[in-house]
Amino acid sequence: MPTPELSVIVPFYNEAENVGELLREIRAACPGAEIVAIDDGSTDGTTELLHSEPGIRTVFFPANRGQSAALYAGLRQARGRICVMLDGDGQNDPADIPALVAALAQADLACGWRRNRRDTWNRRAASRIANRVRRAFLNDGIRDTGCSLKALRREHVDLLVPFNGLHRFIPALLRNAGLRLVEVPVNHRPRLRGVSKYTIGGRALRGIRDLFGVSWLLKRQIRFAAGILETSSTPQDRA
16 A cells, blocks of 8 residues: 555544534545544544545544544554644634645644634633743744644654643644744634533643643653664674
């Protein structure tokens, strides 16, 4: 089986009303792309819908593990040279994927930023505050880490550290590894179907806890120069 150029990773959790339409949009925007769909322990019929969709790769969790676990599992399953991530709720626009992929010509990670948020005012306000606090702590230079639309090369998945909350800190981890980041303005759509799985209070508490943990990790993380871990031969090997 030939290696695809592009893999699109989409986590779904109880998004039965959005599965079919979103997959159709991805196919229209990225003909020939590998689609990796992760069912994060859904109980509303999402599992059955994904089983019935032809031509996609699927990862099924028996219980809900969270967005970070789903994204990381999908990235590990992807075979494409370039991996793109987006949410399964329909608010990210698959038509923006080609612009993110094109941006990798000048960078290693392309991050979407939602120029015109189509959320409630309190969600927008909470997001602005969270982004300011995160940038002050981590200096990752990204204005909208909450936007799931991101593109990176598959070999850089190895630089990520899997933990609950990873999806908010992908730019910080990759920048700390010496990679180049770029932001791309993307469309943001209102949620038309289904129910949001996040609450502002719950996200804020988890975000603060994770922020301290990631800040510690970035200061303590060991970085190796390219090639330093390559196996070298011993005199006995060369004999």
